[in-house]
Amino acid sequence: DQQVKQNSPSLSVQEGRISILNCDYTNSMFDYFLWYKKYPAEGPTFLISISSIKDKNEDGRFTVFLNKSAKHLSLHIVPSQPGDSAVYFCAAIDQGGSEKLVFGKGTKLTVNP
């Protein structure tokens, strides 16, 4: 059972435009959500997070939106840069329950110059 779903395996955008990566989850107990970025041959690197008590969190070019009723979150990157090309993983955790992060399968973002 895939509790965290990233239904787009890949996304291609032009440099300077907005990248929107989507994530859906099924476990209503998840209360903290994170996005990780992964380059080839490296481990995932933390990017941005959001608590379930918020609906938006910004950090520079990165913004995460959370829609709890829809069990959906999205990561917006504006403006997109070629160095943003990587695989992006959505992850979720039930902070009051199991201490494990549950990851989606990832979306490969390619930003074209």
Next chain:
Amino acid sequence: DTGVSQNPRHKITKRGQNVTFRCDPISEHNRLYWYRQTLGQGPEFLTYFQNEAQLEKSRLLSDRFSAERPKGSFSTLEIQRTEQGDSAMYLCASSFGSPLHFGNGTRLTVT
């Protein structure tokens, strides 16, 4: 750099052999996690420690897998009698709260 360190980076072994991986977490982090990632998948949780105590194990962790964290510092993950299905990237992460900080992984290839 005081990030999470994993050794070796790559390991090629023959089916049936035992392998051991090491993870050195960020020094002040009390939690240490092991994840496994296969092609096209996200990282899958295997087990985690708080200090030296192993608090949770995934059903993915068969009897052939064992993890230790003596003295609450570095950790080892051993796979006995390796099978081709064990071929994957094994990721270690550490934290003190959130978020998890990952190492660059050990890529295991079982031939």
